[in-house]
Amino acid sequence: MTVKLDRRSFIKSAAATSAVATAASLFPGISFADWKKQTGSNGMITWKKAPCRFCGTGCGVLVGVSGDRAVAVKGDPKCSVNKGLCCVKGYHSVQALYGKDRLTRAQVRKNGKMVEVPVSEALDLIAAKMKETIKKHGKDSVAIYGSGQWTIPDGYVASKLFKGCIGTNNVEANARLCMASAVTGFLTSFGLDEPMGCYEDIENANVFVTWGNNMAEMHPVLFSRMLAARKRKKDVILIDFATRTTRTSQAADKSILFRPQTDLAVANAICHEIIRNNWVNWDFVNKHVSFHKGKTNIGYGLEDHFAFKDKAENMTFEEYKEFLREYTPEKVEKISGVPAKDIRYLASLYGDPKKKVTSFWCMGMNQHTRGTWINNLVYNIHLLVGKISTPGNSPFSLTGQPSACGTVREVGTLTHKLPHGVVMKEEARKMAAEIWDVPVSNIDPKPTYHTVEMFRALDRGDIRFMWIQVTNPMVTMPKLKRYRNGALKEDRFIVVSDVYPTPTTDVADVILPAAMWVEQEGMFGNSERRTQHFEQIVPPPGEAMSDTWQIIEVARRLGFEKQFPWGKDEYIGKIWEEYRRFHASPKHNMAPYEVLKKRSGVQWPFVNGRETRWRYNAKYDPAVSNGEEFHFYGKKDNRAWIWARPYEPAAESPDQEYNFWLNTGRVIEHWHTGSMTRRVPILHNAVPSSYVEINPEDAAELGVVNGEMVKIISRRGEIVMPASINGRGVPPRGMVFVPFFDEKYLINEVTLDAFCPISKQPDYKKCAVRLEKA
Amino acid sequence: MPILSYIAGPREGKKQELLEELNRLNYCEAFPADNVDILILVTDTPDKETEEALQKRLKHMKNMESLSMTFGYNDELYEGERNDSEA
Numbered sequence: 001m002t003v004k005l006d007r008r009s010f011i012k013s014a015a016a017t018s019a020v021a022t023a024a025s026l027f028p029g030i031s032f033a034d035w036k037k038q039t040g041s042n043g044m045i046t047w048k049k050a051p052c053r054f055c056g057t058g059c060g061v062l063v064g065v066s067g068d069r070a071v072a073v074k075g076d077p078k079c080s081v082n083k084g085l086c087c088v089k090g091y092h093s094v095q096a097l098y099g100k101d102r103l104t105r106a107q108v109r110k111n112g113k114m115v116e117v118p119v120s121e122a123l124d125l126i127a128a129k130m131k132e133t134i135k136k137h138g139k140d141s142v143a144i145y146g147s148g149q150w151t152i153p154d155g156y157v158a159s160k161l162f163k164g165c166i167g168t169n170n171v172e173a174n175a176r177l178c179m180a181s182a183v184t185g186f187l188t189s190f191g192l193d194e195p196m197g198c199y200e201d202i203e204n205a206n207v208f209v210t211w212g213n214n215m216a217e218m219h220p221v222l223f224s225r226m227l228a229a230r231k232r233k234k235d236v237i238l239i240d241f242a243t244r245t246t247r248t249s250q251a252a253d254k255s256i257l258f259r260p261q262t263d264l265a266v267a268n269a270i271c272h273e274i275i276r277n278n279w280v281n282w283d284f285v286n287k288h289v290s291f292h293k294g295k296t297n298i299g300y301g302l303e304d305h306f307a308f309k310d311k312a313e314n315m316t317f318e319e320y321k322e323f324l325r326e327y328t329p330e331k332v333e334k335i336s337g338v339p340a341k342d343i344r345y346l347a348s349l350y351g352d353p354k355k356k357v358t359s360f361w362c363m364g365m366n367q368h369t370r371g372t373w374i375n376n377l378v379y380n381i382h383l384l385v386g387k388i389s390t391p392g393n394s395p396f397s398l399t400g401q402p403s404a405c406g407t408v409r410e411v412g413t414l415t416h417k418l419p420h421g422v423v424m425k426e427e428a429r430k431m432a433a434e435i436w437d438v439p440v441s442n443i444d445p446k447p448t449y450h451t452v453e454m455f456r457a458l459d460r461g462d463i464r465f466m467w468i469q470v471t472n473p474m475v476t477m478p479k480l481k482r483y484r485n486g487a488l489k490e491d492r493f494i495v496v497s498d499v500y501p502t503p504t505t506d507v508a509d510v511i512l513p514a515a516m517w518v519e520q521e522g523m524f525g526n527s528e529r530r531t532q533h534f535e536q537i538v539p540p541p542g543e544a545m546s547d548t549w550q551i552i553e554v555a556r557r558l559g560f561e562k563q564f565p566w567g568k569d570e571y572i573g574k575i576w577e578e579y580r581r582f583h584a585s586p587k588h589n590m591a592p593y594e595v596l597k598k599r600s601g602v603q604w605p606f607v608n609g610r611e612t613r614w615r616y617n618a619k620y621d622p623a624v625s626n627g628e629e630f631h632f633y634g635k636k637d638n639r640a641w642i643w644a645r646p647y648e649p650a651a652e653s654p655d656q657e658y659n660f661w662l663n664t665g666r667v668i669e670h671w672h673t674g675s676m677t678r679r680v681p682i683l684h685n686a687v688p689s690s691y692v693e694i695n696p697e698d699a700a701e702l703g704v705v706n707g708e709m710v711k712i713i714s715r716r717g718e719i720v721m722p723a724s725i726n727g728r729g730v731p732p733r734g735m736v737f738v739p740f741f742d743e744k745y746l747i748n749e750v751t752l753d754a755f756c757p758i759s760k761q762p763d764y765k766k767c768a769v770r771l772e773k774a
Numbered sequence: 775m776p777i778l779s780y781i782a783g784p785r786e787g788k789k790q791e792l793l794e795e796l797n798r799l800n801y802c803e804a805f806p807a808d809n810v811d812i813l814i815l816v817t818d819t820p821d822k823e824t825e826e827a828l829q830k831r832l833k834h835m836k837n838m839e840s841l842s843m844t845f846g847y848n849d850e851l852y853e854g855e856r857n858d859s860e861a
């Protein structure tokens with residue numbers, strides 16, 4: 001087959017892809033099962049299944065391969081997640097493999113300049129530097145910082161090497177920046193992480209409430225499923241509850257705007273109204289719920305070494321009701337700006353026993369200095385009315401990354417976690433030591449640094465060596481300047497494994513070229529507890545290798561051959577089967593490797609050959625053992641916990657000097673920091689650079705028209721960027737919004753590194769800035 | 775030598791006929807949506823004359839209600855880039 005033929009075939013696939021993407025935007029839920037037959041008819045392209053590389057939805061895709069090159073993508077009609085549909089990023093995803101500046105050779109900094117070296121030399125240097133650093137500064141001076149885009153084997157071997165072999169808990173991942181509050185929300189309310197429901201809730205619900213969640217752009221395939229359900233069933237409504245007007249608001253039946261941080265007060269007011277109107281599902285509450293309170297005035301984590309530990313106390317329903325007395329709709333209207341009638345309307349939707357309600361959220365609730373609390377409060381609403389763990393009744397925390405759940409939450413690539421349980425628990429350490437074949441004394445019972453504190457430790461010099469894989473913290477860390485300066489300090493050694501040059505490779509001492517997505521075998525885990533296997537479909541370029549294999553190579557150089565014995569042709573299957581031992585129980589059993597290979601994703605708990613759609617519900621969940629309809633077996637009292645959590649203000653609010661809220665986020669065309677999607681010409685050309693959304697009236701007062709440059713100034717830094725007025729999103733007066741995908745405009749120079757004291761997840765949605773016409 | 779893609783809307787009840795008709799044409803490949811009455815059409819013609827003739831033919835198909843272009847590519851415009859990739 002000639003290159004010319006390949007190219008033409010590639011362009012035809014792109015043409016079909018473009019038409020399908022356009023059709024998908026016009027007709028939500030549209031599918032094209034015959035596409036496979038059509039493109040296969042010329043005999044040039046073979047199609048292989050994989051999960052999409054980008055967001056946490058976990059769409060199944062079919063990757064079209066011609067020779068050694070991936071040339072097309074289409075939705076996998078056999079995958080229940082997306083039923084043949086993809087979003088614009090998914091349809092163009094294979095093009096992200098072939099950017100002109102792809103990293104294909106290892107590089108090492110020599111005399112201040114990066115020079116290409118054989119990958120074996122780079123791996124030797126990494127191992128030597130780790131040994132030297134540990135010898136000089138102790139085991140807790142080396143760290144690995146990974147990602148919700150790590151495959152499950154990537155994260156697993158990282159944890160095994162650092163926690164099990166080296167003996168440091170310096171393992172963190174960027175999911176701390178996006179999902180940590182969801183995790184602590186689940187753990188505090190249910191005792192176990194991850195959603196009880198699944199995407200089939202979408203076809204069963206009558207009411208959707210999106211809590212600070214622009215699903216139209218961030219989870220477009222699920223959003224289109226929701227719109228399709230609304231069109232088909234006629235009795236479905238969508239309420240968008242947000243701080244700015246977005247594409248989701250425009251498609252909603254009702255858009256309700258609230259002042260930043262006041263979702264806490266509104267959620268409590270909804271509960272107040274549910275109780276006042278006696279919409280409580282008493283049968284459910286009496287059998288399955290208990291009431292609790294924790295500490296208040298819990299701080300914001302702005303200082304180094306900040307420490308906080310919550311303390312749960314039991315309370316009665318009457319005490320909880322008393323706590324809610326402060327949250328009448330009228331009082332909360334004054335705090336939140338949400339009209340009392342809208343609060344009552346929301347409460348009536350949740351309270352109506354005839355309606356099935358699904359709440360969706362993602363970064364709006366998680367990137368929040370009270371992220372754990374607001375997760376708790378939305379669970380409170382669902383628990384009071386018993387709308388949980390049944391088809392269509394679902395409080396549903398969506399994930400942002402393809403394996404934030406699979407790799408970070410399930411494998412446990414966070415400082416306090418192990419693949420099963422936490423380092424503080426002796427039983428969990430014993431289990432890990434046995435499976436990993438290391439002495440139990442190797443595993444330190446004390447967590448070290450969560451992500452923000454890990455980068456503070458790097459700045460202070462407590463950490464001297466950091467290996468960063470599949471993530472771009474020199475764009476994404478809040479209060480970025482401090483952490484970039486920290487990484488650049490003398491006697492810091494930074495290794496970066498990535499596929500393209502980024503601001504993070506700019507601070508590296510060693511760059512390892514990584515295999516990307518289907519250039520390696522692996523697994524992701526999506527938002528609905530679905531594990532998705534993909535085989536190596538095309539070869540990686542040059543000397544690029546999987547992140548898993550990079551870690552194995554270094555582990556062997558450090559003397560841990562016994563713990564990392566696998567061959568290159570078998571290692572993913574062997575790692576999976578070893579990892580699966582951690583979850584061998586009806587509460588979390590994972591599917592065997594051979595089952596994963598055959599299917600377009602398998603949901604856990606996978607018990608006796610069956611997936612679990614709704615957890616805690618006796619009809620669906622084999623772990624339910626109390627003889628009741630529901631069993632919240634994650635908590636010792638076998639109940640779900642309702643928490644009294646008050647409204648507390650943001651870490652930094654607008655004042656006379658800095659009079660605007662700054663909110664940051666994403667756009668549909670670009671994935672996170674844009675290091676991949678900006679290399680896809682169609683996506684790059686669609687949104688070539690970032691911008692600041694300003695309310696039209698604020699823009700008029702500032703004397704700024706669309707496209708003019710605006711200076712955004714905070715107490716941390718400043719940035720000049722073009723204004724977007726009446727674009728796809730419109731903030732209310734007194735707020736600006738900036739997408740963070742563009743490394744030309746590092747908005748995190750301006751943001752604040754305040755975090756939720758329980759989850760340690762930073763708040764990227766709220767800090768104070770002022771504007772000037774540039 | 776353009777490659778173009780379109781969303782084609784059939785006249786009511788004529789989706790299957792239009793699909794068959796399009797797939798019988800030289801330089802055309804069409805496939806249907808499963809759950810909406812539209813087709814995707816991809817055309818790949820060798821030269822300007824053939825392209826013009828095909829365009830004319832498409833315009834006069836009686837089972838076609840609408841035809842909207844979604845993608846256009848012309849080799850002549852990308853000659854330099856193509857030569858680079860073949861080098």
